[in-house]
Amino acid sequence: MAxxxxxxxxxxxxxxxxxxxxxxxxxxxxxxxxSLIFSAQDLRATIFGVVLWSASLYVFRLMAKAxxxxxEVYLRHRRYKRYYPARSTPFxxxxxxxxxxxx
Numbered sequence: 001m002a003x004x005x006x007x008x009x010x011x012x013x014x015x016x017x018x019x020x021x022x023x024x025x026x027x028x029x030x031x032x033x034x035s036l037i038f039s040a041q042d043l044r045a046t047i048f049g050v051v052l053w054s055a056s057l058y059v060f061r062l063m064a065k066a067x068x069x070x071x072e073v074y075l076r077h078r079r080y081k082r083y084y085p086a087r088s089t090p091f092x093x094x095x096x097x098x099x100x101x102x103x
Contacts, residue, residue, distance in 0.1 A: 015068035021060025022071050029056035 016023045033053040037046050063070045 015064075017064055017068060019057060019061075021057060021064050022068075025060050025063075025071060026057060029053060029060070 018026045030053060033049040033056075036052070037049040040046075067073065
């Protein structure tokens with residue numbers, strides 16, 4: 001009896017992109033630009049909001065083209081500490097002979 005092959009569709013494994021960029025970043029930039037336009041109700045604010053929206057959409061598309069999960073990678077990178085000291089555990093007590101060797 002042969003094993004049954006079940007195909008894994010690409011649509012189920014794709015990252016969620018919106019307008020070619022990361023979904024959350026693109027929508028947040030749209031909300032910021034829209035709130036700027038509608039709260040200021042000025043021609044300069046409208047032009048700045050449209051330019052902000054266009055520039056952010058361009059940058060987010062470039063990010064998604066390089067790596068669709070770049071936002072998650074960056075956020076994980078920010079959680080890492082700047083320096084990890086070379087020791088096995090934070091609860092280890094060095095013996096006096098080892099401490100003298102580092103002075």
